[in-house]
Amino acid sequence: MTGFALGAEQEEWCGHLRALAADRLRPIADKGEPGRVNRPLLAALGELGLLERVFTSGALELCLLRESLAYGCTEAETALALQGLGAHPVLSWGTPEQRARWLPQVRAGRAVAAFALSEPGAGSDAAALALQAVRDTASTADGRGRGGGGAGAGGGGGAGKGGWRLSGEKCWISNAPEADFYTVFARTGEGPAAKGVTAFLVPADRPGLSGEPLDMLSPHPIGRLSFDGVPVGPQDLLGEPGRGFRVAMDTLNLFRPSVGAFAVGMARAALDATLAYTAERPAFGGVLGDLQAVGHRVAEMATRTEAARLLVYAAAGAYDAGSPDVPRRSAMAKLLATETAQYVVDHAVQLHGAVALQRGHLLEHLYREVRAPRIYEGASEVQRTIIAKELYR
Numbered sequence: 046m047t048g049f050a051l052g053a054e055q056e057e058w059c060g061h062l063r064a065l066a067a068d069r070l071r072p073i074a075d076k077g078e079p080g081r082v083n084r085p086l087l088a089a090l091g092e093l094g095l096l097e098r099v100f101t102s103g104a105l106e107l108c109l110l111r112e113s114l115a116y117g118c119t120e121a122e123t124a125l126a127l128q129g130l131g132a133h134p135v136l137s138w139g140t141p142e143q144r145a146r147w148l149p150q151v152r153a154g155r156a157v158a159a160f161a162l163s164e165p166g167a168g169s170d171a172a173a174l175a176l177q178a179v180r181d182t183a184s185t186a187d188g189r190g191r192g193g194g195g196a197g198a199g200g201g202g203g204a205g206k207g208g209w210r211l212s213g214e215k216c217w218i219s220n221a222p223e224a225d226f227y228t229v230f231a232r233t234g235e236g237p238a239a240k241g242v243t244a245f246l247v248p249a250d251r252p253g254l255s256g257e258p259l260d261m262l263s264p265h266p267i268g269r270l271s272f273d274g275v276p277v278g279p280q281d282l283l284g285e286p287g288r289g290f291r292v293a294m295d296t297l298n299l300f301r302p303s304v305g306a307f308a309v310g311m312a313r314a315a316l317d318a319t320l321a322y323t324a325e326r327p328a329f330g331g332v333l334g335d336l337q338a339v340g341h342r343v344a345e346m347a348t349r350t351e352a353a354r355l356l357v358y359a360a361a362g363a364y365d366a367g368s369p370d371v372p373r374r375s376a377m378a379k380l381l382a383t384e385t386a387q388y389v390v391d392h393a394v395q396l397h398g399a400v401a402l403q404r405g406h407l408l409e410h411l412y413r414e415v416r417a418p419r420i421y422e423g424a425s426e427v428q429r430t431i432i433a434k435e436l437y438r
Contacts, residue, residue, distance in 0.1 A: 066117025091154030115310025131158025222256025235287030
């Protein structure tokens with residue numbers, strides 16, 4: 046890849062992924078129930094080797110993967126991304142036992158992962174987490190993971206000597222409450238704010254862990270989790286006690302540019318649909334595209350989409366190169382791409398008119414999908430704060 050264009054092999058791979066998403070994955074996604082984990086879709090992503098790519102790709106390749114899948118099937122893109130987000134801390138920070146137990150099943154689409162960071166009172170301000178991990182040196186626990194239809198038994202730990210009990214809530218957690226395990230961030234108190242947060246791998250069937258789904262605008266599964274003295278032990282740690290905030294931020298820095306890629310994929314799908322529609326829709330003795338107001342609007346949509354795409358690729362390239370300015374670049378990429386996608390999809394709906402508001406229309410679907418990325422993994426306002434802090438550092 047140059048600074049301005051993908052190579053021929055990359056373009057070919059992206060085209061293959063777009064076709065795969067539309068022809069193979071879209072029919073499976075359509076059979077799923079909105080707001081529920083689509084396990085057949087995850088299994089298909091595993092069989093096609095796409096989940097494996099999430100864990101072996103660099104940031105740029107991850108962006109190309111997410112952008113291409115989003116163009117043809119947003120549900121497939123989201124299912125794939127959530128597996129990566131929930132399990133990447135295990136890949137980077139997990140013990141050999143944790144990795145051996147869970148990662149093969151995640152890659153195969155047989156175990157569902159989730160990233161449990163947000164809380165009712167701590168969304169964008171992740172350092173304000175309230176979920177408590179209280180030391181429990183007296184009790185033990187026998188946690189057995191349910192294994193997600195083939196993930197295997199054996200919970201990999203419990204409280205035990207030197208363990209903790211988790212008490213509190215997580216909210217707006219993707220794949221909850223149907224995930225097979227959660228990467229959970231809790232306050233262990235080694236220091237104030239971010240310095241006292243620890244990451245744990247918590248199998249879904251641990252005693253005291255329960256959850257409920259939330260009925261949200263976007264169609265992917267989101268829920269609330271309740272922790273009532275859930276036992277975790279040293280063998281459940283991801284990284285070191287008090288270092289969980291780094292686990293969270295390292296994961297988000299990798300995935301933020303690819304959230305932007307997801308948004309770019311949706312924007313490109315909306316733009317292409319608009320070009321096709323306005324080139325054929327009769328209006329005022331010609332077609333819609335003949336009207337200067339329409340042509341100028343489409344030109345603006347295309348220009349913003351291209352700018353967002355290039356910024357996403359640049360941020361991903363910086364991550365792959367080990368650049369020190371990754372937090373700033375990642376924040377810029379997510380900010381511009383998600384705001385651009387909202388703009389493009391909204392104007393695509395406007396140029397289509399009432400037909401785009403009909404349930405089941407591509408743009409009706411994208412209109413519901415495009416709103417959430419401006420909030421999750423750091424809202425647009427948070428990205429601006431990150432950018433400003435990095436600039437003044």
